Amino acid sequence: MxxxxxxxxxxxxxxxxxxxxxxxxxxxxxxxxxxxxxxxxxxxxxxxxSTIPPFLQLIRTLGIDEQDFIQKTQAAFKLAIRFENWRQKGETYYHPFGQIGGPLEVNEFYQCWLRAKQNGHPSALQDFAPATVMADTGKFMLPAKAQRTMIANANYALHIxxxxxxxxxxxxxxxxxxxxxxxxxxxxxxxxxxxxxxxxxxxxxxxxxxxxxxxxxxxxxxxxxxxxxxxxDWSDLLLCDRAIALQTENVGAPHPYTLAQAQDFGWRWRIPLQHRSGNGYVFCSKYLSDDEATAVLMSQVQGEVVLGPNVIPFKTGMxxxxxxxxxxxxxxxxxxxxxxxxxxxxxxxxxxxxxxxxxxxxxxxxxxxxxxxxxxxxxxxEIRDFVVLHYSVTARDDTPFWRACQAVELPESLKTRIALFKASAALRDGVDDMFRAPSWQSVMEGMGIRPQRYQQLVDRIPLGVIMNLMDKSAPMLAEFVATLPSHQDFLSQHCPAEPFRRSA
Structure with a gap:
């Protein structure tokens, strides 16, 4: 060689x-x-x-001490992404890390939940996602430190x-x-x-x-x-082409999720670290100028601006x-x-x-x-299709931007994924897929796409068993999460970072 x-x-x-x-x-x-x-x-x-769980696998593979890394990069924990106003104004859903519920015999939890919903069960899918329940209540615990509990199958990433x-x-x-x-x-x-x-x-x-x-x-x-x-060039599929980014001092405790809040002409992010937050507005310049986008962002951020705003033009594609x-x-x-x-x-x-x-x-x-x-x-x-999904199935038609998103001609690969899912919640699996079933299920459900039916194998289980599982597990999960430390308390106790200092 x-x-x-x-x-x-x-x-x-x-x-x-x-x-x-x-x-x-x-x-x-x-x-x-x-x-x-x-x-x-x-x-x-x-x-x-903002990262996703495989980034921590990189840190561990390199033999880096996770606690030291968190402290030196001012990191905070991330359990999910919280989507606000994407399907309709006023609606919120989460894309959590880790599993949702647990399998029942050979059937995945989601199929059992679909049967329960068809029979009138009042639960929401995310009631059974430990990462979502922790994120929504501002709680945090390392899942590996809570084996044989209802949060053991959650996962997490970092804001860095x-x-x-x-x-x-x-x-x-x-x-x-x-x-x-x-x-x-x-x-x-x-x-x-x-x-x-x-x-x-x-x-x-x-x-x-x-x-x-x-x-x-x-x-x-x-x-x-x-x-x-x-x-x-994929700018015909994803219409946003610019971002305004700035950083602010934290106001209050950092939440353990990334906020992705839909706006009139794009969306806004908030990524809290231990002492400050990254903020930005991703938008389409066809409908909004840099100055207008900056004004919108500045009117919505919390805390004193410590860096920026900076304009970042980009072109989507590869x-x-x-x-x-x-x-x-x-x-x-x-x-x-x-x-x-x-x-x-x-x-x-x-x-x-x-x-x-x-x-x-x-x-x-x-x-x-x-x-x-x-x-x-x-x-x-795969990532392109997953991101396009968030825009293309919106019910929002209140601005020209959202109407244009609805009119985007989807790639055949995404059309097939949506059609398969609508048929019976089937998913097309690849070799190295980044987004597993809970990710597609969470976004599809959050954006109003529910399969026409559940898979027939679920009928092997008595309906009473499934309904009982739904009745008991969501309250048990909520009760357990209520006993956990807050995200801020966990950071302060286990991996506090020095106050933020940025060199000139």
């Missing part, structure tokens, strides 16, 4: 340092050298401050400060041998076969490598600009092939889907995980690149 002698990462921020940390973990003892090039002059986009995460992972990676080079890449030299030979910095220095990772953000300096890989020749784009350089389901950091981790699975040697075998591109494209398309 002709091992890679050197991998060059172009760009820092969350994407660059997640890649560097993962490479340093696996190549700590060689044989591959890793160098990361970034510039303090180029700011990072701090939108990705993206810049502090990048700094934490930079320290981790540099300790394990990653070389950081300060500088701005201005030119890229290619080889005779079209692959990348080296990058040239503003001051004339040159950095050569065998394989390159493009973490240059929306500029996509290597895969987009140099290798000229086409961009698949590179046709994120891996081209001896270069792979990861993070914003590969593609972007608005942060409604907090997937940005996950796609970085997943992109790097796939690269490690299909790790090339000096010849960067195109067979490996093709499989990588197939897998990561499937992930982007």
């Amino acid at each position: 002709a091992h890679l002698n050197k991998i060059v990462i172009v760009g820092g921020g969350s994407a660059g340092w997640i890649c560097a940390a993962m490479l340093s973990h696996y190549f700590q003892n060689g044989p591959t050298e890793v160098e990361l090039i970034e510039s303090e002059e180029i700011g990072t986009i701090g939108v990705g401050e 400060d993206a810049k502090l995460v990048a700094q934490y992972l930079r320290d981790f990676a540099e300790t394990r041998g990653v070389k950081r080079t300060e500088g701005i890449v201005t030119n890229v030299a290619t080889r005779a076969d079209g692959g990348i030979e080296k990058v040239i910095l503003k001051d004339g220095r040159e950095v050569a490598g065998d394989f390159f990772i493009d973490c240059s953000g929306f500029r996509s300096l290597l895969v987009g600009k140099t290798l000229d890989e086409p961009f698949r 590179r046709q092939r994120p891996w081209v020749k001896n270069c792979v784009a990861i993070g914003l350089a590969a593609g972007f889907i608005e942060p409604l389901e907090s997937t940005a950091l996950h796609l970085i981790y997943k992109g790097m995980d796939y690269l490690l699975r299909f790790m090339p040697d000096m010849d960067a075998d195109p067979i490996l690149a093709a499989e990588y591109n197939r897998r990561i494209t499937a992930d982007y398309e």
Whole structure:
């Protein structure tokens, strides 16, 4: 084997340092050298401050102490996403992490609940989701510390400060041998076969490598600009194209969920950390100017503004092939889907995980690149479809924006998913699906899509048994959650962060 002698990462921020940390973990003892090039002059986009549970799996895989990570990144816990005003104004639903209820014999809980609802049971689906019940009441406990209880099957993620995460992972990676080079890449030299030979910095220095990772953000300096890989534009499916972002001091205790509140021309997020909150308005510039969006956001946020507002223009879509020749784009350089389901950091981790699975040697075998591109494209398309679902089935028609969302022509893949679900709550499973059954069930139910019938196997169970299960389990769950510490008390006792300080 002709091992890679050197991998060059172009760009820092969350994407660059997640890649560097993962490479340093696996190549700590060689044989591959890793160098990361970034510039303090180029700011990072701090939108990705909300994560999903697989991000914590990354932290554990790297051997990082979770408690230390939480404290040093000002993190707070996240049990769910709370959606307000999406189907209709005044309506709220949750997308929780972890399971909903528990199976009954061979039948999943959701099918049993559908039969109960058909027979008049008054419960809501989320009454049986431990993460939702905790989130809605501001409670928190690590599910692993509550085995054999009704919250054992919940899951959680984190609200984090993206810049502090990048700094934490930079320290981790540099300790394990990653070389950081300060500088701005201005030119890229290619080889005779079209692959990348080296990058040239503003001051004339040159950095050569065998394989390159493009973490240059929306500029996509290597895969987009140099290798000229086409961009698949999905702005006809997801109409928002700009965001206003700012950070505020916390007012009151941080809630253990991400708030995604629909607005007249997009949606607003609130992501509370231990001492401050990330806020933003994702909107469609066809219907709203930057100044108007900023005014709306400023009128709704709580607490003193400590950073921003910043305007972030974006284009939804992805590179046709994120891996081209001896270069792979990861993070914003590969593609972007608005942060409604907090997937940005996950796609970085997943992109790097796939690269490690299909790790090339000096010849960067195109067979490996093709499989990588197939897998990561499937992930982007799954997330795209899941996010489009939130918009496309809305009953809101009170603004031109929401009427335009209803008129979007859905991808065939999403049409099929919705049709399958409507038939009998069937779901199309993939190899590495990010969104499992509880996620699709929660959003479908929250947006008013309920299957026409439950699956026939559920009729094997006497109706009285199912109704009794529904009658007892929701109150038991609520009673148990009421005994748990508040989210704020749990943070204060187990992983308090120092008051927030941001360098100038």
